[in-house]
Amino acid sequence: MGFLPFDLDASVTDTPKPTVEWEESNCLLCDGRRWSILVEAPDPAPGCGGFWFAVVQCQDCGLCFTNPRPSPRSIVQFYPDEYLPHHNRPHPGRSWWRSLWPRRRASRARRTVAWHGEGRLLDFGCGGGGFLERMSRAGWQVTGLDLSEAAVERVRSELGLSALAGSLPHPALPEQAFDVITMWQALEHVHRPLDVLRAAHRLLAPGGKLVVEVPNIDSLPFRWFGRGWFGLDLPRHLTHFVPATLTRMLERAGFQPDPVTTLRHSNWLRASARLACRLKGSGLWRGWLRSKVGSGLASWVAHLTGRSDCIRVTAVKAQPGPAAQAEVGRTAGAEAPVRSSRVRRPPGGRFRST
Ligand SMILES: [Zn+2]
Numbered sequence: 255m256g257f258l259p260f261d262l263d264a265s266v267t268d269t270p271k272p273t274v275e276w277e278e279s280n281c282l283l284c285d286g287r288r289w290s291i292l293v294e295a296p297d298p299a300p301g302c303g304g305f306w307f308a309v310v311q312c313q314d315c316g317l318c319f320t321n322p323r324p325s326p327r328s329i330v331q332f333y334p335d336e337y338l339p340h341h342n343r344p345h346p347g348r349s350w351w352r353s354l355w356p357r358r359r360a361s362r363a364r365r366t367v368a369w370h371g372e373g374r375l376l377d378f379g380c381g382g383g384g385f386l387e388r389m390s391r392a393g394w395q396v397t398g399l400d401l402s403e404a405a406v407e408r409v410r411s412e413l414g415l416s417a418l419a420g421s422l423p424h425p426a427l428p429e430q431a432f433d434v435i436t437m438w439q440a441l442e443h444v445h446r447p448l449d450v451l452r453a454a455h456r457l458l459a460p461g462g463k464l465v466v467e468v469p470n471i472d473s474l475p476f477r478w479f480g481r482g483w484f485g486l487d488l489p490r491h492l493t494h495f496v497p498a499t500l501t502r503m504l505e506r507a508g509f510q511p512d513p514v515t516t517l518r519h520s521n522w523l524r525a526s527a528r529l530a531c532r533l534k535g536s537g538l539w540r541g542w543l544r545s546k547v548g549s550g551l552a553s554w555v556a557h558l559t560g561r562s563d564c565i566r567v568t569a570v571k572a573q574p575g576p577a578a579q580a581e582v583g584r585t586a587g588a589e590a591p592v593r594s595s596r597v598r599r600p601p602g603g604r605f606r607s608t
Contacts, residue, residue, distance in 0.1 A: 266271055275306070275325040282447055282493055283503050292471075293586065295481035297332065297486050307488040309471075315502070326445050332489055333402065341474035364482035370463055371433030373388055375507050377452065379440025380417060383409035390415055397432075399424060401443075421451035430459045437466045442491045451507035458571040464509060465568050470516065471497035473563035476541075482530025485563050486520050497565055501522040509569035517561035523549035523556075523563075538591070 280287050289310035294308045295388065313317045336374030366388070367375075370371040373394045377386050380398030383406060390396045390413075398409050398417035419424055421444060435454045444450050454464055470476075471494040476483045485491070495503075497514035504511040527543035534540070542548040556562045 265435075266353055268393070273328075274331075275328040276322045277325045278322045279319065279445075281312040281315060281317055282319050283317040283499060283506070284312060284315040285328075288313040293481055293486070293493075295486050296533070297488055298533070299332070299334065305489070309486065309494055311517055315499065316496070317499045317503075320355055320489055320492045322495040323445070323492055324489055327486055329489065329492075330401075344423045346574065356590070365435055367436065367463075367465055371461070372417065374432045374434070374459075376427070376432045376435045376454075376457065378422060378435060378437045379443065379448070380409060381405055383413050383415060383594050384434065385413050385438060386417070387413050397427075397461075399427075404461070407543065414563070422450045428442060429456045432457050433459055433465045434464050435462070439467060439469070441466055442468045442493050442495065445492060447493050448503055448507060451503060451509070455508045455571055458575045463568055464504075464571070465566065466504070467517070467564065468493075468495045468500060470496060470565040472553075472561070472562075474559065474561040475523055475563040477561075478552075479526045479530040479540075480534075481607045482526060482540075483563070484526040484529055484568070495565070500567060503568065504569045508571070510572055511567050511569040514565050514567045516557060517564040517566055518553045518557035518562055519564050520546070520549040520553040522540075523553050526563075567588075590603050 281289065285508055289312050293307045294306055294309045295305065296309045300442045307323070308382065309318055310321045325327070363507055372452050375389055375396050377383075377389075377393045377398050378397065380386050381402075386396045386398045394413055398406065398415060399420065399422070400406050400409075400417065401419070401421055403419045406417040406419045409415050418424060430438050435458060437454075441447050441450065451464075458464065469491065471483075471485065473485075477483065486494070501511050501514060524546070525543055527549065531544065536544075543552055553562070
């Protein structure tokens with residue numbers, strides 16, 4: 255599939271383009287090679303070279319993913335120092351990220367999980383460590399993990415908490431070392447999400463829980479805003495989940511997922527409206543959604559119809575037993591075919607960006 259970077263606008267045209275190492279990927283869920291383009295969108299961050307990226311949808315299993323994409327070595331340059339999730343406290347000075355990012359992006363509800371087991375918690379993609387800090391105060395034995403060495407260093411020095419740089423699998427983390435693993439808006443950032451989930455499965459004690467929260471591309475906000483949808487965030491978001499593909503990937507990693515729930519974020523809607531206005535120009539509808547009243551009402555419509563743009567699922571590592579072990583062994587095999595009953599139709603009108 256061809257790919258060319260396009261200029262977003264004249265001001266970006268003058269920005270020197272960084273050297274990027276590109277890679278094409280097979281489907282990250284079923285390893286298929288048949289896909290169709292769902293949407294093309296620019297990197298919304300200024301100073302990132304004015305590249306455009308494509309999100310494709312696998313025609314076999316329905317997974318959406320960014321393809322081609324910067325290699326793991328190249329993706330780092332798309333995370334500038336002021337990238338807000340890497341900071342526990344607001345970055346000094348006025349930053350574009352602060353102007354775009356919802357002020358309360360993290361809902362208060364998601365920031366707690368019920369006590370489980372011996373209270374050993376790993377936060378994958380811990381960023382600035384805000385969640386780690388809250389859970390530590392609640393008595394949990396916490397460890398953070400993040401690709402950003404700067405963010406990890408801040409967690410250690412500013413919060414005094416344990417944190418490691420890197421991804422999963424990680425050589426310093428032994429098997430069955432945790433009772434809960436959380437992935438708040440993190441799984442969509444990794445190049446090999448299935449491998450990350452399988453590593454998380456090994457890290458959990460029997461009966462341990464994994465909590466995953468990601469943007470939902472099969473949402474009304476994506477339909478409304480298209481390439482201006484805040485949840486795309488290309489190229490930092492590499493996998494674009496919907497409830498069915500998230501569930502299926504968890505099952506393939508050996509987990510038993512609960513039903514997926516949707517979360518309502520009116521501030522996400524306002525952020526999308528601001529971005530869409532910048533990319534497409536402000537219209538009556540997008541302008542109205544920038545208001546608190548408009549975004550509040552629209553977010554309720556999306557939530558009550560089950561098409562909100564944020565989804566969360568809790569998945570359990572089954573207690574050891576003959577049946578569970580057989581299931582884990584089966585689903586851990588990378589070559590296990592996706593069952594036809596789980597196959598999602600290729601994108602139709604409902605799922606096509608405007
Ligand atoms: Zn697939």
